[in-house]
Amino acid sequence: MSTGGPTPPGKPQAHALNCPGCGAALTVRSFNNAVTIVCDSCHSILDAKDPNLKILQQFKAATGKDRLVIPLGTRGKIRGIDYEVIGFERRTIHVEGVAYSWHEYVLFNPYKGFRYLTEYDGHWNDCSTLKALPEIVSFSSPPKVKYLGETYKHFQTARASTSFVLGEFPWQVRVGESVEVSDYVSPPRVLSSEQTGNEVIWSMGEYMLGKDVWKAFRLPGSPPVAVGVYENQPSPRSGEAKSIWRTFAFFLLALVILMIGFDLAASKDQVFTGYYRFDSNKRGEASFVTDDFEVKGHASNVELTTSTDVNNRWIYLNYALINEATGQAFDFGREVSYYHGYDSDGSWSEGSANDTVAVPRVPPGRYYLRVEPEGDVGNGTTYYTITIKRDVPQYSFYGIALGALLLPAIVFSWRALSFEHLRWAESDHPVITSGDDE
Amino acid sequence: MMRVLYVLYGMAVLVGLSVAEYQGWSLTRISEVKNVPRSVRDNPGSYRSVYSSYHHYSGGK
Numbered sequence: 001m002s003t004g005g006p007t008p009p010g011k012p013q014a015h016a017l018n019c020p021g022c023g024a025a026l027t028v029r030s031f032n033n034a035v036t037i038v039c040d041s042c043h044s045i046l047d048a049k050d051p052n053l054k055i056l057q058q059f060k061a062a063t064g065k066d067r068l069v070i071p072l073g074t075r076g077k078i079r080g081i082d083y084e085v086i087g088f089e090r091r092t093i094h095v096e097g098v099a100y101s102w103h104e105y106v107l108f109n110p111y112k113g114f115r116y117l118t119e120y121d122g123h124w125n126d127c128s129t130l131k132a133l134p135e136i137v138s139f140s141s142p143p144k145v146k147y148l149g150e151t152y153k154h155f156q157t158a159r160a161s162t163s164f165v166l167g168e169f170p171w172q173v174r175v176g177e178s179v180e181v182s183d184y185v186s187p188p189r190v191l192s193s194e195q196t197g198n199e200v201i202w203s204m205g206e207y208m209l210g211k212d213v214w215k216a217f218r219l220p221g222s223p224p225v226a227v228g229v230y231e232n233q234p235s236p237r238s239g240e241a242k243s244i245w246r247t248f249a250f251f252l253l254a255l256v257i258l259m260i261g262f263d264l265a266a267s268k269d270q271v272f273t274g275y276y277r278f279d280s281n282k283r284g285e286a287s288f289v290t291d292d293f294e295v296k297g298h299a300s301n302v303e304l305t306t307s308t309d310v311n312n313r314w315i316y317l318n319y320a321l322i323n324e325a326t327g328q329a330f331d332f333g334r335e336v337s338y339y340h341g342y343d344s345d346g347s348w349s350e351g352s353a354n355d356t357v358a359v360p361r362v363p364p365g366r367y368y369l370r371v372e373p374e375g376d377v378g379n380g381t382t383y384y385t386i387t388i389k390r391d392v393p394q395y396s397f398y399g400i401a402l403g404a405l406l407l408p409a410i411v412f413s414w415r416a417l418s419f420e421h422l423r424w425a426e427s428d429h430p431v432i433t434s435g436d437d438e
Numbered sequence: 439m440m441r442v443l444y445v446l447y448g449m450a451v452l453v454g455l456s457v458a459e460y461q462g463w464s465l466t467r468i469s470e471v472k473n474v475p476r477s478v479r480d481n482p483g484s485y486r487s488v489y490s491s492y493h494h495y496s497g498g499k
Contacts, residue, residue, distance in 0.1 A: 243441045251448040258452065262459045287482040301462030318487035322474050329471040331488050360464035370482050394458070396465060401455045408444055 019044055020053050029073065029086045030108045034168035038087075045165065045173060059175040061164050069119070069219070070105055072167045076217030078126060083107035083115065085217075087167035093158040093181070106169060114170050117213065118205065122226035123233060124213050125190065125205035134184075134191055134202060142429045145184050145191060147204070152184035152191045155231045155427045160194075183231055187423075190232035207232050229422040237416035241409075248409045255401055263393050271295055271302070272369070272388040278315060280375035280382070287372035292324055295367050295390055301358045303392040308353050308384040310338045315382045318372035323365045330359045336384075358394055 017026040017037075024041035028034060034048040036056065045057040070076075074085045087106030092099050102120035109115075116127040134152070137144040143154040161178035177196075184191040188207035193200050207230070210223025226233075272293040278286065295302060308315055314337035321330040334357055340349035375382060424431050457463075469488050478485040 240440050244444050247441060247444055247448065251452065254452055255455075258456060258459075262456075285483040287485075289479060289482045299461065301464055320471070320474070320478075320485065320487055322478065324479075327472065327474045327476070329474040331469040331471050332466065333487060357466050358462070358464035359466070359468055361462050368479065370478060370485055370487075372482070372487055391462065394462075394464065397455055397458050397463070401451050404451045405448055408447065412440070 017053060019046065021046075021055055021058065026053075027073070028168065029084055030114075030168050030170070031110065033108065033114075033170055034086070035171050036169045036173045038165045038167055038169075038173070040166060045175070048168070056172070057174050059165075068105075068166070069224070070117070070213075070217050074217050074219075076213075078107065078115065078117075078216055081109055081112050083109050083112075085117075085167075087169045088165070089162055089169075089173065090164035091160045092163045093160045095158060101163065106167065108168075116203070117208075119213075120230065121228060122210055122224040123230035124208040124210055124223075125232070126208050127192070127203050127205040130191075130202040130204055143184075147191055150186050150189070152186040152189070154429070155183040155185045155190070155424075157182040157428060185232045187232045187238075188234040205232065207234060228426075229419060231423065231427065233423065235416060235419045235423070237412065237419045241412040241416040244409045244412045248405055251405045252402070255398060255405070259393070259395070259398050266393045267297055267391040268393075269296070269390045270387060271390050273385065275383070275385050276371070276373075278373040278375060278382045278384065280315075280377055280379040286374070287318075287370060289322075290369040290371065290386070292366050292368040293388070294365075295362060296364050297391055299361050299363045300391040301360050301394065302362045303356060303358050303389045304334075305354065305356045305387045305389075306334055306336055306384055307387070308336045308338075308355075308382055310336055310353050310382055312339050312341075313337070313379045313382075314351075314375065315379070315384065316374040317384075318370075318374070320370040321359055321362065321367055322370060323363070323367055325365055328363075329370075330362065332357065332359065358392065362390075 017028060018024065019026055019039040019042060021039060021044035022042035024039055026037055026039060026046075028037060028048070037046045037048045037053070038044070039046065043059050043061055044055045045059070046053040047056050068088050070085050072085050072088065075082060076085075077083070084107065085105050086108045089104050089106075090101050091104060092101040094100075100120075102118055105117040105119075107115045107117060114128075118125045118127055130147070132147075134145040134147040137146055137151065145152050158181055159178050160181040162173060162175055165173050165175055179194045179196045182193045182195075190205045190207075192203050192205065194203075210226060213219070214221075214223045272290065274290055302321065304319065304321075306317060314335060316333060316335045318333045319331070323329070334355050336353065336355045337351040338349070338353040339351055340347070342348070369386065369388070371386070373382070421431050471488070474485060
């Protein structure tokens with residue numbers, strides 16, 4: 001792409017000429033701003049600056065291979081300014097023996113000059129040449145450039161050749177000519193440099209949706225469906241993931257506030273404690289009941305802690321927390337076991353001599369505890385203490401809530417990363433994962 | 439749209455957590471038994487826990 005300042009005519013109108021090659025009528029839409037004109041009939045590339053329209057090149061083109069989805073002469077509004085499509089070219093790069101082609105439409109406004117629309121697999125970019133050079137960021141990998149405070153990452157460098165042209169161009173276009181094209185991306189923008197010898201031309205493109213192009217040029221039908229992820233296609237997932245993480249941060253703060261609040265509000269009253277012994281060698285009824293105790297406040301949990309002296313053995317305690325007045329019982333069993341030793345892997349331990357359990361939604365009232373200890377004959381005597389507290393915060397709920405809040409944020413991030421993975425898979429800097437090696 | 443759904447979901451999680459904490463829910467399996475006879479107070483052996491003779495762990499590594 002190349003452009004100079006436009007030369008506005010007195011009154012915009014098409015100018016008619018004839019092709020010196022075939023005599024076909026030529027329509028010149030950019031007035032004396034065109035440098036080359038391509039004859040649609042004989043595919044002669046003509047020197048628009050020459051009064052006799054000298055033929056610069058003739059090329060053969062397969063008819064119908066390049067269907068212009070925006071016909072030459074179509075007018076549309078880009079960024080609020082009227083433009084007319086005056087030229088079209090197909091450019092091709094070869095990567096690992098595979099040809100990739102894209103289309104470029106040259107747009108012209110007599111007062112604003114030229115801009116370009118590019119299309120690849122249904123992905124569109126609105127491009128214009130830069131008036132200032134981007135700054136190359138030193139020692140960066142992948143290479144980066146900065147322009148207007150924005151950093152662009154190198155995406156791909158390839159040799160692009162012009163394989164088909166039609167209409168008018170503000171530069172000396174030739175079929176077969178090639179330039180080195182480097183793209184640097186910062187979605188939704190892309191900076192492209194085109195180098196021919198010592199001359200480098202920079203342009204900036206901004207991603208456009210096909211439906212916006214169709215709307216701008218009032219084209220019939222619907223645009224071709226975009227295939228895959230394009231180099232500067234804005235990720236719909238990226239913004240989503242960032243927004244979800246910001247919301248997650250808010251929820252995390254709320255979670256911490258809730259935890260502190262409930263911890264401060266919880267009574268954590270110790271309502272009972274008793275010290276007992278159990279001789280597993282002794283036959284007979286082992287069950288007993290404790291003294292009664294008062295459980296106050298609204299219906300909430302009670303936390304029962306069993307502290308024992310088990311050492312390489314176990315004790316099982318059947319508990320029933322019984323309401324004296326209503327006969328309602330909360331029945332549960334707790335095994336307390338602690339084992340440790342030493343083997344070829346080193347020292348090991350398993351279990352704990354203490355156990356804590358929360359009994360849910362216990363209404364206020366007077367309660368007693370029925371305790372029935374069990375143990376292996378030969379285990380001997382186990383000493384244990386039972387402590388009951390009322391209204392104790394259960395921190396495991398906070399862990400579950402944290403996981404529940406974190407899960408969607410992780411899923412959104414994963415989806416955003418998948419989008420970026422697809423984007424960079426087509427670049428000179430693909431993201432390598434272990435799965436790609438297979 | 440997704441953010442709105444996440445906000446609603448997160449609020450539901452926090453409300454659920456608050457209800458669980460206030461009402462004193464627990465992750466432990468507890469059986470509720472109605473109308474335990476008063477005689478248990480004097481004769482603890484007359485009540486049999488649903489977890490009585492539960493399969494117990496009986497050894498270390």
